Amino acid sequence: MIASRWSQKPKMNGTNDSRLFLKTMLSSNFTGLTGDIRFKEGHLSQTPILRVINVVNNNYTELDFWVPNLKFFKSLQDIEKGSDVARNILNGPVVWPGGLTTLNNNDNVPLGWNIPSEKNPLKVRIPLKPAFENFVKEESQGKYVGLCIEIFEIIQEQLKDKYSGLPYEYRPFDDVSYDKVLQNFADLEYDAIVGDVTILEARSKNVSFTQPYIYRVRFITHTSS
Structure with missing residues (x-):
């Protein structure tokens, strides 16, 4: 939304464009898809509230609300109650890639989606x-x-x-x-x-490798006739 608003501004040239762009962004004050967009001390003044959806084929199901640092909430009313009613997991059912469905627990979450814990590092x-x-x-x-x-x-x-x-x-x-x-x-x-x-x-075939951390060099050999 901010980028869209900026694109509607007159085109400018010069070394101060980046500073003006930043100033324009920080002075933004409008309503976007995630709520009010305004900044205070370089950060969004309002904590965004996001709705988690579960996309399956061409359909989707609305699940919980997610608030940064406060985990998951079943409803907007629960968000007002704060961390006392926050959940660590989504309120299911959730359909994962591969068709596996889980309800309100982590027991059947596909391996690889689990976040490591002190109990299971x-x-x-x-x-x-x-x-x-x-x-x-x-x-x-x-x-x-x-x-x-x-x-x-x-x-x-x-x-x-x-x-x-x-x-x-x-x-x-x-x-x-x-x-x-x-x-x-x-x-x-x-x-x-x-x-x-x-x-x-x-x-x-069994594992995924990270990129090599040394330079990759290719050599071409040529034999003279």
Whole structure:
């Protein structure tokens, strides 16, 4: 809505356009799809209230209301009562991808949709005998260091506020092959592996790899006649 309003303004040129654009956005005062759009100290002055819908094929069902930091509410009246009536889960039934339907509990939520908790943290595999110890190394009992560990823990730090702390626990291994460990992911025994794992087509059938963190270079060889 803000972008739409801005597009209706006269076209401007010059180095101050970005500042004027920001000033125009922050001075916005109108009603949009999510309610009143106005800013105070650089933030929306009114906490948005969003309606969660469950889309199935060409139809949809209206579920709960969601308020940032306050979880789910069954009705607008419940929102006024605050966190005392807030719910951690959607009031079902909810139809998930694949056709699985859940009611008012988390028991049958498809694996992969569950948010890790202190009771059920992410199970992260750590190789104890890597090919290159600068990627991953056991510094002491239960203490791991290296580039891969640093990247993982930085990402976890960035995401933990959005995903209930994103708790995890390291599960080291040294007596099984990488192929066997990766097969465990297909069997839903573990959630992630942190280390220098070679990306192979056969392995990609069971797991999803992150992008390589080294430069990818292609070489073309030419033989002179």
